[in-house]
Amino acid sequence: MSEDVRFLHSGILSPIKKWGTKWSLWPVHLVTACCGVELAHAYACGYDAERIGSLNYGICRQTNLIIVEGAITRKMAKVLRITWEQMPNPKFVIVMGACGLKGGLFWNSYHMVKPSDVVPVDFFVPGCPPTPEALIRAIVQLQEKIVTGEAKNSVEFKEVDLGKLLGVAEEVKPKKPPKSPKKVEAKPEIVIDKARDVEWKLGKKLVEEFEKILTAESITITDVNRICVRVKRKNLISVVSKLAKKFDHVKSVNVIDVPHENKFIVEFWLGCYSNKELMPVLVNVATEVPRDDPKVPSIAGIFPSADYMEREMHELFGVWFEGNPWMGRNFLLDPDTPKYPLRKDFKLEEDRFVVEG
Ligand code: SF4
Structure with missing residues (x-):
């Protein structure tokens, strides 16, 4: 009791x-x-x-x-x-x-x-x-x-032979629940700009247009309504500023940790609500930064909606978005949380709580 x-x-x-x-x-x-x-x-x-x-x-x-x-x-x-x-x-x-x-x-x-x-x-x-x-x-x-003063079970469970019930002759082998993945591939290949040959007229027109105005390493159609623009870190702001004339918001800011190549890939997904034709289109502006110097210019000055997501990526991966005033401050995670829990080499310490009663 x-x-x-x-x-x-x-x-x-x-x-x-x-x-x-x-x-x-x-x-x-x-x-x-x-x-x-x-x-x-x-x-x-x-x-x-x-x-x-x-x-x-x-x-x-x-x-x-x-x-x-x-x-x-x-x-x-x-x-x-x-x-x-x-x-x-x-x-x-x-x-x-x-x-x-x-x-x-x-x-x-x-x-x-x-x-x-x-x-x-x-x-x-x-x-x-x-x-x-x-x-x-x-x-x-x-x-x-x-x-x-007692917890009573209100339901009586009976063992049921599912094979008989469903009329299945063969013995049904019980399935085991999946186990937590303990291992990840040591050197997974990470490709964010795999080209796909798709029928997308607007995409081809956009790529031609982007090639004329953007200083990019590559511009690739990765699917219908998806374009990946790979840029060098120093060109990120100029590329995003030019794209901001067509696309009016940031849908998402992501970080991909690639420890075996000592780098992070930082992605900014741009979208558009103000032009009906561009509404389904997402442009991924991606740049790479070394893991030991993970600094990227913040795009929050161009798209204020990036601010929150940059803070989130900063706390989870330790990427420093230069120009975002929240860098180095705790925003989402508990102050006691060890640093950068989404990095692939992060080892979680077990929490201990005491239960009384
Ligand atoms: S919290 Fe959400 S995901 Fe979890 S059990 Fe409830 S409904 Fe399901």
């Missing part, structure tokens, strides 16, 4: 305490991921989870239940723990979603933390995402646990 449930079962007034707690579950609003949508669904008018005595509340000091809605990252793990510590006893935790159970979609990501390593969990609700019915079931089960 957990400490919180034990508290409810002591003393002469315990039946009243149990009854009161059962019908007064106040889940703290701690939306961590997309499972939050299903939580909203469970509390909306269709399912109306409030009718079973549970209502979301915004302030952790007046709440007694955390519903962890999916993925918990290293940064969010601290928030989860701090929230849990601020809540008064008795308090409970329900974890919903495959991400909260074993990482789900992000099972081999560097930043995932199991909520059960951070706080004591009363119920897990599997699914991706779990249905509102499943969440409501967990709340009802928690109410049972508050009254009886």
